[in-house]
Amino acid sequence: MTTQFYDRLSNDFTQLLESGVNCDVSIEVGEVSLVNIYKVHSIILQSRSPYFKKKFDEITFNENHVKVLKLPNISVKEFSVIIKYVYSGEISLEKLENSVIFDLLIASNELELDELVEYLQSYLVNDNSSWLILNFAQVYRTSYQVKNFKIIRDFCNNIITKHPNTIFESENFHSLPEDALISILKQDNLQLEEGKIWEYVIEWGKAKNPTLPTNLDKWTSDNFLSLKKTLKECLPHIRYFSISGEDVVEKIYPYQQLLEHQLFSDINIKFITPSKSISSIVLPPRKILNETLPSRIISIPLSSSIISNEHALEISSWIDRKEIPYIENNPYEFKLLVRGSRDGFNVKTIYNKRDKVSKTIIILKVKDTHEILGGYNPLDLENNNDQWKKTKDSFVLSLKNANMKNSILSRAFDSNSTIGNLPSDLELSFGHNLRLIGNLKNEKRCYCMKSNDYSKPIYSSEFILSPFCLLSGKYFFSVKEYEVFKISPRK
Template identity: 80%
Template sequence: MNSQFYDRLSNNLTQLLESGVNCDGSIEVGEEDVSLINIYKVHSIILQSRSSYFKKKFDEITFNENYIKVLKLPNISVKEFNIIIKYIYSGKFSLEKLENSFLFDFLIASNELELDELTEHLQSHLVNNNSSWLRLNFAQVYRTSYQVKNFKIIQDFCNNIIAKYPNTIFESENFHSLPEDALVSILKQDDLQLEESKIWEYVIEWGKAKNLMLPTDLDKWTSDNFLSLKEALKGCLPYVRFFSFSNEDVVEKIYPYQQLLGHQLFSDITIKFIAPTKPISSIVLPPRKILKTTLPTRITPIPLSSNIITNEHALEISSWIDRKEIPYIENNPYEFKLLVRGSRDGFDITTIYQICDKVSKTIIILKVKGTGEILGGYNPLEWENNNDRCKKTENSFTFSLKTANMKNSILSRVIVSSYAVYNYPSELDLSFSTNLYLIGNLKTEKRCYCGKNTVYLKPIRSSEFVSASWQPDEKSLFSVEEYEVFKISLRK
């Protein structure tokens, strides 16, 4: 029978650290230019036995005149290292009362110091206990997981989300800069919920982004152009399920890029297209396991009292408020508190000013009569019922939300801040310049419109419904079926 006395061993080593007796190492933590350097006296043999990073570093360093080896760690914070050094000596640490953002930075620091056991534990802790924070900060988490080594648990967590919601990454602003190994890991997934032909289009798009000198017109491509693209995609091509393409997609999407494929592979694709039962020599990857039912949006139900927008819409709006590169997919950080509803409180602009007087951070949502469009605007400033003036802000925006008849939402941010919001209650005018101009009774008077302007980035309606001047034509004017105004606040 083996007896174990780890607690006493842990306490004794902790006391050794605190005593500073027989220390032969000194670690300087923090940046010199901010005067936040802490110096830790350590026993190099203990650190070397616990971390290959410290073993390598202390082996490289020679003793100074005081027989001390000095190591500098400018990239690690004092708060992080306080926990790390105690863990190295005692094997203990507590995650209580630590913010999630700090835990993620602490994970990066632990990995940099090659504390493998701690790195794995922190990843598991974040995934199992703080997954909502990881999702809310998905872009940062996913990018970091491929910039550093040994983040497999975090990578698997992210890839699982991407498999179910591929547009999270494929439609993100940073898709073209995605590392090759990250894209390959996505392509390997059997349950990636996206048609193979669409995956192929994204892969081609990613490869072209690595070769910006390629001609825009495919008919003008030379053999060298195809060779350059093939080289960029060499890590991705083996994981595209070419034999899962429909016959039509083979003709329209594979055939134009046949030079990217080896002769045998393209020949076998053609054979399967013409004679499906004939044997071929190429490896046939299994088709992806596409779910027959549409996956629900990953959200934590929130009390959203709206007759116009869905939880998915609310998540998208919250992402715009926070300027997120990748939209939130669940756990909305904001509460949408209903202040005004036309069918309940009335459709006059006066009603909005009276109820929302001195209220900031509001979203107004409109359902356009006749077209079903959902238009809106965000005002971070207060509405004022007794003051007529333009309001200056760099954070307002207007939008048109995706509906059954509209594939993607349109976001238009303010670019001339001085004229961002029109607060004119005496004129029954509540507007975001002319990008979204609301006036009078929104239901009985057909006077609202969206016009071309230089204050906001772009129009939020299709060109046929956008007025070219301050005097809108009949086609650009609209009334609303319903409208709602929400106060936006952080959830507690």
């Protein structure tokens, strides 16, 4: 029997890394302003990774007998995890945000650490699928740009076949790589009508040819030829003979110049005389699981100038404490109660408009930074009663937008977490993590603070007020717009 002492081996190699003894390689990680230098041993790194073996063979020793390798595309945080794994075989992800773990996956692939690449993919799919879905377009596009991401790519394909709108209705659909789109079109169980699939393919092709006339009546033969060349690899995967007669007339006929003459002729023959034989290849119909197919995400009657339908789905998922967020068919209705530009920006207005109303959410667009902050309150607000109310179901948030890569959810720690119902002081507060005071637009008195009421800060770190620092104007903000919604189950 063989006895293995991996723990001791791991510990000894970790100490070797920390000691810096006999290091012959210097690795500079990060951008110019945030460079960190790691002193490492070439023999260990090249035995663990083909990438390092190739690089060290290419690099010559400097006058200090050290090889210098620069990795500007990998952050210090990512490389610190990687180098510990290389030496010790250990990795800890608990304190890392999912966005960092995804970047760590990309960096591990670049360094050809195949074991780590497989582990990180499985970790994200099995334990953090909700983050993958919320960032679906980015994740799916990356999974096709990086061929080793098979686990994530399979996960994404499974989501798409069941919920095709996650990609087809995404704002990033037009930037989808061709091979990714073809992979979707090949799916036999894609849950979407064939006529709708044809429309999406045409839409994608047009986006690749932005100079095409908007009005189809003005298209020339050259215009059709350009689109045909763009869609050359996609068109063979459309199940033409599964398209309904109505869709053939309305959707195929206007673009008949995209199809080969024999195929278009056979489509007509099948449409007119279904039993007649044809020479074109007939792909099998897709395996539709539901009789009623979703063609588009069911729109929420959302009257908002701040948040999108995607934001509303994300908020609804948080209310229901869903590990995997809603991606369509929002179970809640967001009824607008108050809007700053319509009703006024004084906090007293909020109390007047939602007196005795429970299950509401306030959404703010911060002036200058354009961050979207907010808080969910499951309790009644009372217009004539100052008190700090306790609840374990409230939360504060920061929503992703053009300037914010990921949304932040900060839940109440426990049943002692508070919401400040303070109409006399013109204040509405979620603990100290989000405090709204006075006239939200004209007075710069709102602020966020680190506190024990909610799990994490939601505002830009440079503007988070510490409980121990003096009140300073730099920590306060005003609001460009705010909205308050009543959250009710959809009928």
